[in-house]
Amino acid sequence: MGLRLRDTVGRQLRELRYEPTAKRIRAVLNGTAVVDSDRAVLVWEPRRVVPTYAVPEEDIAAEVTAEPARTVPEVEAAGFALPDVTSMPVFDPRVPFSVHTAEGEAVAIRTDGARHALGFRPGDADLAGYVVLDFDGFDRWLEEDDEIVGHPHDPFQRIDVRRTSRHVQLMLGDTVLADSRRASMLFETMLPVRYYLPPEDVVAELHPSATKTYCAYKGEATYRSAVTAGGLLHDIAWRYEDPLVDASEVRGLVAFFDERVDLMVDGVARPRPLTPWS
Structure with missing residues (x-):
């Protein structure tokens, strides 16, 4: 029996997914380049439909500190309908980064500036040593020398x-x-x-x-x-x-x-x- 590909994608939305990228990734916070990595991976937490970047913690030129755990009520019921792909409510970029559906530790990326950005140390062994970064928390993102907006590109979307x-x-x-x-x-x-x-x-x-x-x-x-x-x-x-x-x-x-x-x-x-x- 054949497989409709979007049904396969729909089932995978329940899992923590990641994909390495060959692009050099940089991020600016408070006017300072605090992320510079050629070892980045794209990460989709369960139910997330767009990816964000994770980099090795040593590629972050800023202080990374643990954040108090945030209680997010009714996570199971949150999200938006995408019934042609899955019966499960999905998280698009309007659902804040602070809502996590994977095991791990919330962190903050801090510089001497007024703002800090959120991050997340996933508990998955395949992503040990990596910090997932809140795209919206930074001033600017570069893939190689090109600025990107919104969120990182999904290599499986066109x-x-x-x-x-x-x-x-x-x-x-x-x-x-x-x-x-x-x-x-x-x-x-x-x-x-x-x-x-x-x-x-x-x-x-x-x-x-x-x-x-x-x-x-x-x-x-x-x-x-x-x-x-x-x-x-x-x-x-x-x-x-x-x-x-x-x-x-x-x-x-x-x-x-x-x-x-x-x-x-x-x-x-x-x-x-x-x-x-x-």
Whole structure:
């Protein structure tokens, strides 16, 4: 019997996973480079869907001190739905680093500056001597000489963009929000297909929002709210004005959360996906 690969991935989400990387990894804290390692590994704690970096403790040029254990209530019930991959709630980057699902010791990385970053010494023998680092706790990260944002790249995840002449409509009830035959479809591993449309094909009035998010693969997204007869749909659409290389083909195009509106492709309604953004 064949195996659907995403089912295999779903089962592995329950485990502590790691993968060595050949990249030189550096991190800056309080203006000082405190991490410099060519022995880093990517680590996914159980239920985490994106990785973070761990480095040997001797590659950290700062004081590493034990932190008091933090009590995190209802960890089992926390998380977000990703039912096409697993029935277990998953932890995306919105779940703080301080929520740990592996055995180990919480630590802090301290310099003479005002801020400190969190870390974690995993109890797994395969990662003995390593400290997992809170990506958001540092000022800046470099893979070789290139800065990265959001989180480290997963080497088993990718993006593909394909132009399509299919008839794509975004609807809310009988109201057309967008109508295009010039969409670009963005395929991202384990996530729903996203349809990016030329702004000229967006029918709804969109108002810029102050919201911004960062994707490790696509860059900084800026958000738009749509004006409808029923009121304002907050942060329903987004675009990448200056995307990273992998997403350069969707520069300036507009995508909608089809978790919250209705997607029609060639006149056929697509079911609303259930994701962490639902």
